Amino acid sequence: MLPFIIYFVAGAVTGFHVYTLLSLAAYGASFNALEFVSLLGSLGLLIAAYVSLFKPVAAARIALIAALAMWCFYGPAVARTIQTRFARPAVVSELIQWSADLRF
Amino acid sequence: MLLPYLAIVALLIATVYSAIASFRQKSEPAEASWTFPAPVTRKTRVILCFVTLICVITIGAWFALSVQHTVRRSSRFLIPEGYTGWVRIEFEVQGAPPLPVDAGQYVLTLGADGSLKTSSLEQYGWANDSYYFYSSAGTRSISDAGPDCLIWGKINGEATGSSGKRKYEEFFVGTQQQFKNQGKSEKYSGP
Numbered sequence: 001m002l003p004f005i006i007y008f009v010a011g012a013v014t015g016f017h018v019y020t021l022l023s024l025a026a027y028g029a030s031f032n033a034l035e036f037v038s039l040l041g042s043l044g045l046l047i048a049a050y051v052s053l054f055k056p057v058a059a060a061r062i063a064l065i066a067a068l069a070m071w072c073f074y075g076p077a078v079a080r081t082i083q084t085r086f087a088r089p090a091v092v093s094e095l096i097q098w099s100a101d102l103r104f
Numbered sequence: 105m106l107l108p109y110l111a112i113v114a115l116l117i118a119t120v121y122s123a124i125a126s127f128r129q130k131s132e133p134a135e136a137s138w139t140f141p142a143p144v145t146r147k148t149r150v151i152l153c154f155v156t157l158i159c160v161i162t163i164g165a166w167f168a169l170s171v172q173h174t175v176r177r178s179s180r181f182l183i184p185e186g187y188t189g190w191v192r193i194e195f196e197v198q199g200a201p202p203l204p205v206d207a208g209q210y211v212l213t214l215g216a217d218g219s220l221k222t223s224s225l226e227q228y229g230w231a232n233d234s235y236y237f238y239s240s241a242g243t244r245s246i247s248d249a250g251p252d253c254l255i256w257g258k259i260n261g262e263a264t265g266s267s268g269k270r271k272y273e274e275f276f277v278g279t280q281q282q283f284k285n286q287g288k289s290e291k292y293s294g295p
Contacts, residue, residue, distance in 0.1 A: 016111075048122070
């Protein structure tokens with residue numbers, strides 16, 4: 001049951017996360033093609049979860065491929081988040097000021 | 105805000121586990137443990153499939169209901185020919201005319217200064233909006249995607265001022281280069 005739970009939870013949580021990101025497109029947000037790759041990866045993990053009930057080794061390989069595909073999206077996203085967090089404050093202030101000027 | 109972190113942690117665990125499981129089974133098959141168990145029993149499979157079926161039906165019903173609420177009537181934006189810069193549409197403005205509807209689309213005719221005030225409510229959700237330049241000679245379509253795109257930076261917002269709370273929508277009309285350059289010099293400066 002452990003492989004099933006791991007793959008299923010990972011597939012469901014990441015799938016829901018990417019779905020929420022894609023749904024923001026309805027409000028004008030731009031979306032990245034890698035989000036679709038990630039969504040496919042989530043589907044792959046869900047498939048792997050059910051395959052693990054019958055063939056654990058094959059399921060592990062499917063899950064590994066799906067997970068690596070998903071890192072195409074999450075990898076750069078994590079890197080960008082870390083980079084932004086450690087960015088120089090002056091740059092951020094300038095960006096916020098620019099955004100404020102743009103809207104009002 | 106917890107969801108992205110949860111997703112990354114879950115993905116990390118799934119990646120590590122699947123990698124270890126793949127290589128472990130390849131080199132040293134045999135004994136099952138709680139970390140690398142043998143295939144489950146038939147009874148467990150049946151229960152899991154039954155639970156999954158119920159989940160799929162529930163999610164499908166929820167999705168069908170939510171989609172009905174995220175679809176909105178599309179809008180047709182009529183922009184003065186040759187206009188370049190930010191446009192702003194203000195909604196729920198008392199005394200302003202409501203948006204007319206033509207062929208199933210809201211028609212938003214912007215003034216020469218790129219602004220429009222309407223008493224209509226702002227619509228949210230999925231729709232395929234269209235954009236046109238208008239002049240005395242007629243209208244011509246504007247591309248909002250691809251290499252010839254002239255519509256940029258569409259945003260929806262809410263501002264509180266002396267006249268109360270105002271909902272608005274803004275976007276930039278022009279080439280990509282003009283959009284990139286407008287931050288310092290050119291921006292909408294309406295009310």
